[in-house]
Amino acid sequence: xxxxxxxxxxxxxxxxxxxxxxxxxxxxxxxxxxxxxxxxxxxxxxxxxxxxxxxxxxxxxxxxxxxxxxxxxxxxxxxxxxxxxxxxxxxxxxxxxxxxxxxxxxxxxxx
Amino acid sequence: xxxxxxxxxxxxxxxxxxxxxxxxxxxxxxxxxxxxxxxxxxxxxxxxxxxxxxxxxxxxxxxxxxxxxxxxxxxxxxxxxxxxxxxxxxxxxxxxxxxxxxxxxxxxxxxxxxx
Numbered sequence: 001x002x003x004x005x006x007x008x009x010x011x012x013x014x015x016x017x018x019x020x021x022x023x024x025x026x027x028x029x030x031x032x033x034x035x036x037x038x039x040x041x042x043x044x045x046x047x048x049x050x051x052x053x054x055x056x057x058x059x060x061x062x063x064x065x066x067x068x069x070x071x072x073x074x075x076x077x078x079x080x081x082x083x084x085x086x087x088x089x090x091x092x093x094x095x096x097x098x099x100x101x102x103x104x105x106x107x108x109x110x111x
Numbered sequence: 112x113x114x115x116x117x118x119x120x121x122x123x124x125x126x127x128x129x130x131x132x133x134x135x136x137x138x139x140x141x142x143x144x145x146x147x148x149x150x151x152x153x154x155x156x157x158x159x160x161x162x163x164x165x166x167x168x169x170x171x172x173x174x175x176x177x178x179x180x181x182x183x184x185x186x187x188x189x190x191x192x193x194x195x196x197x198x199x200x201x202x203x204x205x206x207x208x209x210x211x212x213x214x215x216x217x218x219x220x221x222x223x224x225x226x
Contacts, residue, residue, distance in 0.1 A: 041219055
């Protein structure tokens, strides 16, 4: 079955880069996503990558995908205190609508 | 464009009662999905509706049900509430179900507490 795993916690200093990692088990995943959840709020879609891509960059965000190792990472450059939140990795299959989420990584950015 | 709205935002019920949660998707979106978020199980898919039809259903007991109206608004109902149903219930809307990158836009959620 499908399973998405993430480390639970990451702490960085403001201005540093943050790297949040995710592994997934289902090789038929077509799209992989990163969502952000701030306290008391719903999920905000940050970015997604199609499984035939290795990298996607969007302003301060860089997504790297290693399909062979089923490893996905999200790099946040110049991390700010406002980036403190829980980050979820998720996968889905083209033509289907179910998202399978990891348990989330809590990112704490200290000044 | 207004985002996804969910009502109520907070709800307190007792065991055995039933509850109905409402979700209004982004204007023009016809697909609505529901997720349950708990500290222990994380985010779990409940069901998805498109054009008033349930397209997919997660692994939840029959006490959890939903429906979608012709204006794309959706409701979910939980009957015979149990303590374990305490969770944040998130609704997400999308313009296209599946078929490519599935960009779902989430509402703020309804926090249900069962006493």
